[in-house]
Amino acid sequence: MQKDRDCYGNYFAEYAIYNASWDSSDWNVASVSYNGMASGLDVGGATITATWDTEFSFDNGSDTCDVIQSSTTQNAGMIVQPPSVTNVVSQGATRISVSNTLGNTTITHFVTPKGAASSQVTLTVTISPNTQQIRNRISWEGAVESTTNPLQATISKDTAKKQVVKIKYGNVILKEFRVWVVWASIAPAELSIRYDDAIVIEPNVTGGIISGGYSFVHTIQPIEIFTDEDIPKFKGSNLNAPPGMNHPVTGESLAFGANKKWDNSRQTRGKRINPFNISQADTSQPPLPNLFNFPTDEVEGNDDANALPIEENNDPYDPNKLGKLTGLDRPFSGIAHRAGASNDTYEEHLQFREFSRLEIEGVWYKISTYCLWKLHTKFKKVNGKWINNGSVLELNNDVF
Numbered sequence: 001m002q003k004d005r006d007c008y009g010n011y012f013a014e015y016a017i018y019n020a021s022w023d024s025s026d027w028n029v030a031s032v033s034y035n036g037m038a039s040g041l042d043v044g045g046a047t048i049t050a051t052w053d054t055e056f057s058f059d060n061g062s063d064t065c066d067v068i069q070s071s072t073t074q075n076a077g078m079i080v081q082p083p084s085v086t087n088v089v090s091q092g093a094t095r096i097s098v099s100n101t102l103g104n105t106t107i108t109h110f111v112t113p114k115g116a117a118s119s120q121v122t123l124t125v126t127i128s129p130n131t132q133q134i135r136n137r138i139s140w141e142g143a144v145e146s147t148t149n150p151l152q153a154t155i156s157k158d159t160a161k162k163q164v165v166k167i168k169y170g171n172v173i174l175k176e177f178r179v180w181v182v183w184a185s186i187a188p189a190e191l192s193i194r195y196d197d198a199i200v201i202e203p204n205v206t207g208g209i210i211s212g213g214y215s216f217v218h219t220i221q222p223i224e225i226f227t228d229e230d231i232p233k234f235k236g237s238n239l240n241a242p243p244g245m246n247h248p249v250t251g252e253s254l255a256f257g258a259n260k261k262w263d264n265s266r267q268t269r270g271k272r273i274n275p276f277n278i279s280q281a282d283t284s285q286p287p288l289p290n291l292f293n294f295p296t297d298e299v300e301g302n303d304d305a306n307a308l309p310i311e312e313n314n315d316p317y318d319p320n321k322l323g324k325l326t327g328l329d330r331p332f333s334g335i336a337h338r339a340g341a342s343n344d345t346y347e348e349h350l351q352f353r354e355f356s357r358l359e360i361e362g363v364w365y366k367i368s369t370y371c372l373w374k375l376h377t378k379f380k381k382v383n384g385k386w387i388n389n390g391s392v393l394e395l396n397n398d399v400f
Helices: none
Strands: 017-024 030-032 038-040 044-054 072-080 084-091 108-113 120-128 138-141 152-156 161-169 172-202 205-221 262-273 324-329 332-336 345-360 363-366 371-382 385-388 392-394
Touching (some): 017 030, 030 044, 084 172, 120 172, 152 161, 172 332, 172 345, 172 371, 172 385, 172 392, 205 262, 205 345, 205 371, 262 324, 332 345
Parallel strands (some): 108 172
Antiparallel strands (some): 017 044, 044 072, 084 120, 120 152, 138 161, 161 172, 172 205, 205 324, 205 332, 345 363, 371 385, 371 392
8 A cells, every 4th residue: 555555545656665674573472484474483563664766755844644755665563463272171080170279260270089000181172272382383382293293292291290381472471371280198006906995895795805006197299289379179078989989898888087188097807716606796887797808999088987086087287287188097896705615716816908099070089009917916815805816007008
């Protein structure tokens, strides 16, 4: 328009245009060809400048719309818009819904338990517009970009961590993610074997009882999942009860033992060694079934029937126990002194696998290794009483 017309639309074909040239104020943002065709290269602002001469130079001093002048420069602003991320999917981690996040809701969160050394989280984004020129300028920060797909990147999950991930177009951040790899370490402390020989088994019936166990501290990492402003919302009651229905001995519902999204639990198996046929009516607990195997579902707990504060704490947001779950278990077994004859023996082998679990978007995941332990109660009747006959409390599941 500047070459051929004035601002009223009148042609100036009689005036020759020569020495025309084009330039860009930032060639990294926009380039321009010899005939004035500009191409956006990156996000930012660039000024495209056209410079030319005419055959005649004139200015009547009042006609400010007259734009054809000798060696005149005209400017036009040019803004290149970045692509937008329209979707993101993950493999190896669970995406957290916006309603279950705290803080900046533009950050997308993914959560997963720690995996094996070779395991990873894969993020794949969809962008618009999606051209090869745009894809060539995509990069990732905090993740390893795929060699075949610039819209895909991976994060290792071999250690517990908070990973900040950004997908970028040039120097512009298109989207920010948090990948949370969670894991708990379990530290046991022994509650030594104790024997009592005058415990009331039932009214007017006394017996010997052997007990022992461990208290546990489950330390969850990364601690930032509790302390940061931008986090998944895992505080409060769980959405779904974890796997497991009732306690195999008492028949109590196990749902009461897992009332929050974070939970410390255990699996149990047990058997009786009863060569002298001591009646279960003379024992201190309901009949112990021969439960030879742990649950096949690794996240199922079958020995955690209540969440009393004296036994466990499933609130790692508690400032006094930040990032920690705590629990204890002291199982016991006992026999009425009226039962059996001198030198009779009786044993109950109880074995356990202590672990941590987390409900992520309604699904329960195991977030620790198993801490193995056992209590093998061993009785012998001597001088009319059932005594401790070398009971064993150890951190293993040997000799079942």
